[in-house]
Amino acid sequence: MIDISIRKRLHIAEGIDVLSVDAHIREKEFVVVSGKSGAGKTSLLRIIAGLMKPEKGTITVNREVWLDTENKINLPVQKREIGFVFQEGALFPNMTVLENLEYAAGKQHDHSFLIRLLQMAGMDSFASRRPETLSGGQRQRVSIIRALARKPALLLLDEPFAAIDAEMRNHLRLELQQFHQECELTTILVTHDMGDIFSLAQRVMVIDKGKISREGSPEEIFGDIKTDRRVPLRGEVLKIQRTGVVYIAEILTGQHILKLVVGEDEQAAMPPGSEVLICPGAFDPVITVLT
Amino acid sequence: MIFDYQPLWLSLQLAIITTIFLLIIGIPLSSLLAFRSFRFKSVAEAVISLPLVLPPTVLGFYLLIAFSPNNFVGEFLQNHFDIRLVFSFPGLVAGSVIYSLPFMIHPLQAGLQGVPKEYKEASYTLGKGRVKTLFKVILPNIKPSILTGIVLTFAHTIGEFGVVLMIGGNIPGKTKVASIAVYDEVESLNYHAAHIYSIILLLVSFFILLLAYSWNKRFFKAGLPS
Structure with a gap:
């Protein structure tokens, strides 16, 4: 003790x-x-x-x-x-x-x-x-x-x-x-x-x-991470670009760079360099910022 | 003509004794400089490095005055320990130790500072004290620096002239080392003997350095300043 x-x-x-x-x-x-x-x-x-x-x-x-x-x-x-x-x-x-x-x-x-x-x-x-x-x-x-x-x-x-x-x-x-x-x-x-x-x-x-x-x-x-049947991926935000009304986040996971659409509030919470957890889904991947 | 080997022998003795002394003094002193910070540390470092830049005659002159029985240090040594340092072999050793101090301290200090802090800390977390850590972990990992210190001190002492002449004078068999013998022989136009002393000193110095460089290359892959 x-x-x-x-x-x-x-x-x-x-x-x-x-x-x-x-x-x-x-x-x-x-x-x-x-x-x-x-x-x-x-x-x-x-x-x-x-x-x-x-x-x-x-x-x-x-x-x-x-x-x-x-x-x-x-x-x-x-x-x-x-x-x-x-x-x-x-x-x-x-x-x-x-x-x-x-x-x-x-x-x-x-x-x-x-x-x-x-x-x-x-x-x-x-x-x-x-x-x-x-x-x-x-x-x-x-x-x-x-x-x-x-x-x-x-x-x-x-x-x-x-x-x-x-x-x-x-x-x-x-x-x-x-x-x-x-x-x-x-x-x-x-x-x-x-x-x-x-x-x-x-x-x-x-x-x-x-x-x-x-x-x-x-x-x-890290409980807000959904532990459902989807396999979470860990990654690091490389950069975020604005394209029209949406933002595209480039996230490095392992050897791959994923380009994902994120909302305005979401992108504000994950500046380049932040660690995130991605739960990929067919239409809307859930991205959680880790600290 | 009979060639007198005595000065060469004396030089060798002086160099060996000086190196041993400096190794004993140098390890704690360089550890202090490498690992601790204290007031006037820069002053201590400057004093240790003085012999690098000071004319040997200046150092020799002051040591001659300090060691003289008419002055405090000389008198103290004479009265309490019955040691007389002027015009004697122990005086040569004392002078050489001071004069060659930076040649031992600098490589050791640089070596010690290059040892990753984690080695020391790892040894402490394994329950080992400072002294054991120094001898079992730190010193074995700076062998090239120790060898460099030994070689430079030895070679530098062999080649010493000014300090030795000032403190020791030129007493055959007592304080007349090889470097002084060369000067002596040249002065009496005895070039043949001067040649012999000189070539021996040259070869000895060269081979010591050669040995050290090749050793360091083979065993340690690092070490001597190049």
């Missing part, structure tokens, strides 16, 4: 913003923190890990106080029992895959546990390889099991699949789900990827301008 209540001034592109988060996370829960880039979601993760210190706040994990600025308690990052997965993996290039795990597990480690982790990730035949010889997906696999080598109760991941192609991303999501269950982890994943949210989250917290703006199951949060 994790209780977080923190205030931290953030220097963002538009000036200074205050990250102000009060959250409660249950044991063994899988929470996804979502939001636009620069909203403060990575900062929140780093504050929980102890890599960043807020001006004010408390963090309590399983009744152990990690941070209490009033009482000047700030457990150093080394003492917090966490696994942290970085966006680019941050595997140590001077060590092989197995050496990375051994370094993480410490001197008196259980070798068979490391081997099991390697097997679970399907990386046992790569144990003596150096990170630079692995593909992006393999590196991120190792990075996840390295974070688990110390048997932490809390796993924190900072956009771990951002630099990985779609097919591999699906594999990794499944594996992460499996680790979450088998290792009985409490997991907090930061992402802005809808795929991550829908396939992994038990609960989503959407952070906007430093505050939790919405919170709930993925369906509740």
Whole structure:
């Protein structure tokens, strides 16, 4: 059980913003923190890990106080029992895959546990390889099991699949789900990827301008998305052009650009760059703007 | 004529000892400069870089005055540690360490700054402290910079002249290093001996650099300034 209540001034592109988060996370829960880039979601993760210190706040994990600025308690990052997965993996290039795990597990480690982790990730035949010889997906696999080598109760991941192609991303999501269950982890994943949210989250917290703006199951949060027999497509608005009385939106989904007719109110809500969900129908595709 | 190898031997000793000292001082000092920010950091960086631009004689002159038993530093060392730095080999080492400081610090600092911040943070999240992180993660990933620092310091110390002459004088067997021996022999019109010293210094310097460049190319794919 994790209780977080923190205030931290953030220097963002538009000036200074205050990250102000009060959250409660249950044991063994899988929470996804979502939001636009620069909203403060990575900062929140780093504050929980102890890599960043807020001006004010408390963090309590399983009744152990990690941070209490009033009482000047700030457990150093080394003492917090966490696994942290970085966006680019941050595997140590001077060590092989197995050496990375051994370094993480410490001197008196259980070798068979490391081997099991390697097997679970399907990386046992790569144990003596150096990170630079692995593909992006393999590196991120190792990075996840390295974070688990110390048997932490809390796993924190900072956009771990951002630099990985779609097919591999699906594999990794499944594996992460499996680790979450088998290792009985409490997991907090930061992402802005809808795929991550829908396939992994038990609960989503959407952070906007430093505050939790919405919170709930993925369906509740993005609930206005029709979950009927139509298959939703995710896409990004490239541009909107006015043609006579209607607007034509060009939306990139996967490798395809769809040209769809949208109304005046609709087009105003989705400036180029916004992420949308399209539920194609024979006559009127439903376009929902995601945030 | 009997050729005196003593100055060459002395140069070699001086270079090895200076390099070892600078490696020991250089790692914590460059970590400080690379990872921490503190007041007067620019001043510290400027002082460390001074030997790059200062005439060696100026540095040597001030060190000579500072190390003299008539002055505070010299007197303190003499009274408390029984060390006399002027016109002695330990004085040469002290002078060389100061004079070659930027040649060790700069490559190390650049290397350390080039290590992704995530490596350090990842090591911390895995429960490892600063010192362990430095020796197990950071330093092994800047081997080219360490090698560069060692090579430049070594070669620079071998080639040193002004500082050594000012602090050490020209005492055979004690402070007369190879570079000074060349000057000495030329002055007494003994060109044959000067040739021998010079060609040995030239070849040693060339091969050290050659070795370093080819090593770096083969093992690290990066490193020395080119």
